[in-house]
Amino acid sequence: MTAEQLIYIMLLLPVLGAVGIAIVGRIENIQEAVTLATAVGLLVAVLALLEVVLAGGRPATGKFEIIQGVELYFAAEPLGMLFACVASSLWIINSIYSIGYMRGNNEPRQTSFYVCFAVAIAGAMGVSMAGNLFTLFLFYEILTLSTYPLVTHKGTDEARAGGRLYLLLLLGTSMALLLPAIIWTGVIAGTMDFVPGGILSGKISGVFVAVLLGLYMFGIGKAALMPVHFWLPAAMVAPTPVSALLHAVAVVKAGVFTVVKVIIYVFGYEFLASALDFNWLVYVAGFTIIAASLVALQQDNLKRRLAYSTVSQLSYVVMATAILAPISIMGAVLHIAAHAFGKITLFFAAGSIYTAAHKTEISQLNGIGRKMPWTMGAFAIAAISMIGLPPTAGFMSKWYMLMGAIQVEHYFAIGVIILSTLLNAGYFMPIVYNAFFKQPDSKKGKHDDHGEAPMPIVIALTATAIGTVLLFFFSGVPLELAQQVVGK
C-alpha cells in the first residue's frame, strides 16, 4: 500500500461511507455501524500516512488537469496531517456521541444527518490533503455545502434562517473574496501549488501584499475573523453533534488550517514578514479575540457563549500565525489540535445537559454538577484547557504562542493573550463554580429529576476530556508536526 493510495483511501472512504449509509438508510443500527466502521477505517489510514509524513516523506498524487492551468491533486504534509488526525479521530468520538444524542432526543431524518456528516468529513479530508489552492477551494466549498443541511436539520423557521445566514456568509466570502484571491495568485505566480516558503516571493510587493492578504483572510470565512464571523453564532440552531462538528472537527478547523496554510505555503512567513508594510492582521485578529470574549461574557445561552468563545479561540491561531515568528506559528498549529479537543468536549457537555435536563441557559445550571458529575467534570477540564492552564493541551499551545510573541517583542499580542486569558476565566469559571458549588434553584422544573446523560454521550465526552489531558503529556507527535511545518 503506497502512500499515494493511502491518500486516495482517506478521500474515498468517507464518500463510500456516505453512500453506504444512504443505501442502508432506514435500518437504525446498521447506519450507525457503517458510520463507525468508516470512521475507524479512516483513522487507520490517517495514522498509516502519519508515519510516512513524520519520517519526512511528502507523498503526492498525480495531477489531474481540469481547466488549462488548473489542476486537482493531493499532497500530504505535516500541517495537513495534523488536521487530518484531529478530524478523523474526533469523527469517531463524535459519531458515538451522535448515536446517543440523536436517539436521546428522537431527532428526525437521522439518515440524511449521517450522510451529510460523512460527506463533510470527506470535504475536511480533501482540504487537509489538498496540494494546491484550487483543490483546497473545491473541498472547502464541498464542506460548506455538505454542512448546510446539517445546520438546517431541525427544520424550524429559526433553523432555516440560521442556515441561510450560514450559507450566504460562507459562500459569499469564499466566492467574492477567496476565489479572486486564488485567481490573482495564479495569475501572478504562474502556479497555485503549495510550496514551503511560498510561491509569491518576488511576484508581488507594496500595498498589494496587504490587499491580497486581506482577500484571503476575510475570504476564508470559516476562520471567523471579525466581521465575517456572524455565521458561527447563527449556526447554533443546529443539533449539538453538528455544533461539535462545526466548532471542533471540521468547519472552523478547515478555516484556520487554510489560514495557516496560505500564510506558510502561499506567502511564506519569511517573505510576508519582509513584504508586509503594516501587519494589520495581528490587530484585526487581536481585536476579534478580545471583542468575542467580551460578547461571550454577556451570553446566557450556553451554546452561544461557546460559539463566541470559538470565534475568540480561532483568532488565537490567526494572530499567532500573523506574528510570523516560528515559535508562535508552532503554537498556532498546536492550538488547532488543542482547541479541537477542548471545544468538542464543551459542546458535548452542552448537548449532554440538553439531552438529560433540557436546559440551555447558563442561569439554569446551578447545582447541576451534582446530578451530572461526569459531564461537568469533563466541562471543567475542557474549560481549563481553554483558559490555558496545565496539565491540559491548551496550556502548551498558549505557552508557545506567548513565547513567540515575546521573542519578537510584539507587545500588543502579548497584551491580548494575557487579557483574553483572564476573560476566558471570567466566562468559563463561573459556569463550573455554579454547577458544583451552588444550590439548584428552588422552583421545580419539569425535568429536575434526571441523572447523567445516556451512556454513549458520557463515553464520548470523557474520551475527549481525557484526550485534552493526554495531549499535554504525550505531545510528541503534534510538536514534531508543528516543527516540520515551520521547517526547523
Add this chain to the structure above:
Amino acid sequence: MNFLFDAFAHFNYFITIFLMVSGLYIVVARGNMVKKLVGLSLFQTSVYLLYISPGKILGGTPPIIAEGFKTYANPLPHVLILTAIVVGVATLALGLALVVRINEAFGTIEEDELFAGDLDE
C-alpha cells in the same frame, strides 16, 4: 438647393424611413393588438422598399437578357424581397391567429385591459 435636389432624387429612401418609423411608432404607441400587427407590417414593408430602391441601376433595363443591352437592373433584391414578403405574410397570419386566440381566452385585445389584470405572477 442641392439638398432639395438630392431629396427629390432619393425620395424613395425618405419614404422608406417614414414607413419604418411610423410602423415602429404604431407598434409602440397603440394598445390594440391588431393595430400593432398593422404597424409591424408597415415596418416590414419599409424594408422591401429599402432593398428594391438600390436595385434599380441607372440606365438599366429590366433584367431579361436581350440583344443590344449591356446594363440590366439588379434582379436579386426582388428575389430577396419576395422571400421577405412571404415571411411577412406568414408572420402577419400567425400574429392574427394569436390575436384570435387571445380574444377567445381573455375576451379583449386591448393591451391596457389585459395588463390591468393578472399578467404578472
Add this chain to the structure above:
Amino acid sequence: MIEAQLPALQVIIPLFGAVLTALVRHDKASWGIALIVSLMMPVISFALLQQVLATETGIISYALGGWAPPLGIEYRIDLANAFILLLVSVMGALVMAYAPRSVTAEIGRDRASWFYTMYLLCLTGLLGIAITGDAFNIFVFLEVSSLATYVLIALGKDKRAVLSAYQYLIIGTIGATFYVIGIGLLYVMTGTLNLADIANRIGNIEQTRTVLAALAFLTVGISLKLALFPLHVWLPNAYAYAPSVATAFLASTATKVAVYLLLRIFFSVFGVALVFNTLPVSEILLTLSVAAMFGASIVAVFQSNVKRMLAYSSVAQIGYITLGIALANQTGLTGGIVHLFNHALIKGALFLSLGCLVYRMGIVKIEDMSGIGRRMPYTMAAFTVAGLSLIGVPGTVGFVSKWYLAQGAFENGLWWLVAAIMLSSLIAVVYIGRVIEVAYFRDVTAKPITPNRVPLEMLGVTWLLAAATIYFGIDTELTAGMASKAAEILLAGPK
C-alpha cells in the same frame, strides 16, 4: 458520397420531418418521427465536426444546389459553428427523448403532433442559422425558427401562453427586420450576400456611415433575439408559460444560436479591429452585460413563479456570455463560448427537472414545491446538482465558465469586473438556495400528487444532463478545448 452532402442533409432532414409529422396526425407516430430525426441530427453534426477537424484549412464549404459562391448560397462550417451545430442537435435529441409524456400531458393528444411539427421546424431553423454562410439565408432560417418558436410557446397550457407568444412575435419580428435592414445596407455597400465575401470587400469602406449603420442594425436586431438586457423583455413570459419541453429546448438552443450569429457578425464579417478597437462596442456590451448579470439576477430573487425565476436567471447568464464577447481576448472569448455550452446543459437540466415536477404535481409556484425533496428525491437531486452548477461551485461547469471569464477580466486589467462576476454568482446562491430550502427543509405541501411516478425517460434525460454538468466541469477538454480553438479562429478574423 453522402459525407459530401451532410451539410445539406443537416437542414433538409428535419424540414421533411416537419412536413411528415404535420401529415401524420397521430401523436405517438409524430413523436416517433421527431425522435428519429432528432437522433440523426447529432450523428450528422458529429460527422461534420470530424470533417472540420480533419481538413487543413479547418473550413468546410458546401455549395447548395451546386451553385458556386459567392453568387450561390454557401454552407460554411468551421470549428465555431460545428460546435454550435453539435450543441443544438444534441440538446434536441435529448429533449425529444424526454418529450412524449410531458407533451401529451401539457398539450393534449390532439395537438401533440403540431408540437412536434413546430419543434422540427424550429430545429431546422436553428441548425440552418448555424450552418449557412449566406446572410440572407440566415434571415430565412431565423424567421423559420422564430415563427416555429412563437407557435411552440403558444401551445402552453396557461392562457397567458398565447399572450407571451404574441409579445415575442412583435419583438422578435422587429429584431429580425432590423437584421434584414442591416443586411440590406451591407448588400448595397458590398454587392454580395455571402458572409465571407462581405468580409473581404468591407475593407476600405469600413468607416462609411452606411456600414456603421448596418453594424448597428445588425447588433440591435440580434440582441433582441439574444435577450440582451434591456432587450430581454420577451423572455421571462415566454419561458414561463411555454410547455416545459419547449422551454427546455429553447433555453438551451435559441439564444445560443443568436449568440453565435453575433460572434459571426462581429468577428468574421467586421473583424476585431473595427468592432472592438475603433468602435466602443466593447464598453457598451460590457456595461449591458454587467447590468444583465446583476439586474436580472436580482429580479429573479423576487419571483414566485419558479419558471419565471429561471427565465430571469437565463437573462443573467446570457449576460455572462456577452461579457466574454465584450472582453474580446482569447481567455474571455473562450469563457463566453464555453458558457454558451455549459449554460445550455445547466438550463436544460433545470427546466427538464421542472418539467418532471409539473408532470407529477402541476407545480408553478415556488411555494408549491414545499417539501418536494422528500416526495420526488431524484428529480430534486438533479435540480440541486444543476443549481450548484448555476452558482458556479468548483467541480461543475459553471465554475469553468466563471474561471475563464475572471481570467479574461484579469488579463484586461478589469479588477472590478472580477468582483462583479463573483458577486452576481452570489445572487444566484440566493434564488437557487430559496428553492432548495423550500424543497428540502419545509413540510410537505398539501398539493395533491398524481400516483404515477415520473416516467423513466424523463428522469433519465434530466439526470443525464445534470450529470453532464458535473462531468464537463471536471473533464473540460472537449468543451473548453473546442471553445478555445473556436475563439482563436474567431479572433484571427475573416479569412
